[in-house]
Amino acid sequence: MLGNLKPQAPDKILALMGEFKADPRQGKIDLGVGVYKDADGRTPIMRAVRAAEQRMLEAETTKSYAGLAGEPEFHKAMAEMILGDLYKPGTTAALATVGGTGAIRQALELARLANPGLKVFVSNPTWPNHVSIMNFMGVPVVEYRYFDAETRGVDFEAMKADISAAKQGDVVLLHGCCHNPTGANLTLEQWAEVAAILEKTGATPLIDLAYQGFGDGLEQDAAGTRLIASRIPEVLIAASCSKNFGIYRERTGILLALCADAATKELAQGTMAFLNRQTYSFPPFHGARIVSTVLTTPELRADWMAELEAVRGGMLKLREQLAAELRSLSGSDRFGFVAEHRGMFSRLGATPEQVKQVKEEFGIYMVGDSRINIAGLNQTTIPILARAIIEAGV
Known part of the structure; x- marks a missing residue:
């Protein structure tokens, strides 16, 4: 065979x-x-990460399974870091994943379950694994223009024209900050225009937030994501802890699904836990606990x-x-x-x-x-x- x-x-x-x-x-x-x-x-290894691990080793009493969707402490700490005051536990579903790549994959799986006819609009260029994953899944990819080869900046007028073709049930993949591979980012004013287009078309944004803290600062790098979250009723956010915590080999990521109401949140949460169970059962624990320990311990x-x-x-x-x-x-x-x-x-x-x-x-x-x-x-x-x-x- x-x-x-x-x-x-x-x-x-x-x-x-x-x-x-x-x-x-x-x-x-x-x-x-x-x-x-x-x-x-x-x-x-970052100082706070090493200190958090030492605390964990001293306090840990078991290596048994943790939560199927990950631990609530990790969900809350990451959601607050990404969304700030916009975090609403009652309407935000969360899933610990195998790195940011796992979050992207589970987001696409979730979107496809919600809409089997899903199309994903992806910037040209984008991180190559985005398109590779979608091609492997058989999810149709629609490229939107993004990078101006002449100015090495964002071709924003072309981007707006292309993403305006997205429809309700489609997903528009956006880089939250530090665009990979170009380094060219949207301004906050441009994010507002993107939000207006999403409001008009009804398409769902999927924000890949792999580099929060690597661009203009921890808060500044989340500004575009927060603007979208403040205006669009349903938002998917795939975040990675590999870069800003330096824990590449721990494979720590999270998928957030911002929902319009509590009932939809419960439906999304159950479906996301189901996806983990079908893919790798329980998500990795160690890296998530490092992150939650760092984020919830003031001195760390x-x-x-x-x-x-x-x-x-x-x-x-x-x-x-x-x-x-x-x-x-x-x-x-x-x-x-x-x-x-x-x-x-x-x-x-x-x-x-x-x-x-x-x-x-x-x-x-x-x-x-x-x-x-x-x-x-x-x-x-x-x-x-x-x-x-x-x-x-x-």
Whole structure:
């Protein structure tokens, strides 16, 4: 039977990781993988996370199953962090998931159960796994224009025109902040216009909030999501704890379903728990308890927020340094967008041939669409990257 399987195309980013590891050159630079790294190339354990784990180990008395949908403490802590004063327990269903990717998958499963004829509107470009998951599920994907290759900003008029075609029962997938792969974000005024379109069409927003705290700040990065939540009666939010808590391998995420009334919330909550049971039964517990411990312990929360702010500030400095270096080498400000983008990623606008040249001549690895992970840089490697970009004719 298994001999009948068809080979699957490898994930391009994971394949790039393997290629980087196999490269014997000293001084090679990995800007492909979407993982936060410090100046020494490590993904450190945050101080508050380590302290929370120590507390957990001392207090834990069992490894038995926890809640099928996750623990209420985790639900509440995350919902309050994302929604602030807009969090309404009586109309918000919540589900602990296997990472933010699991939250996206369960959101799509939930939406498809609600509407078997579901279509999902997805930005062009978007995180490749979004489309890969939908294709695997057989969910029709409709691309909407998003990135302006000329300005390296948002092509907002085109975006509005395209998402206006969505209908009631369709889902519009939005990046809550720190757009992956471009780094180009909507302004709050633009979020308001998107909300007006959703109000008119009746389409359901699904917000992927994978990088809260990595852009303009913990509260600021949730502003667009909160604006949508304040105006649209049904909203799906898929959030990840991998980046802002640095717990990638714990696979901790959450799906929130904001509902119009309590009865719909109970229906959604039961369906979401059913989806967990059918997919992996009980969700992971350890990472969720780390997060709830950090968020509900004042001294740990304060330390976590301080370290998260330092991470965010460090990435902004790297952006500014890279933009300044490129300005100096090019004699122009055509790379000013690098400093304006937010989050871990920017799309440089290089062709696949230029990306290949940079890899072969300089040992600098970036995704084929020229997405770079800003967190993969440091003060030493920024001049190397800048020179490679200019010499490749980007």
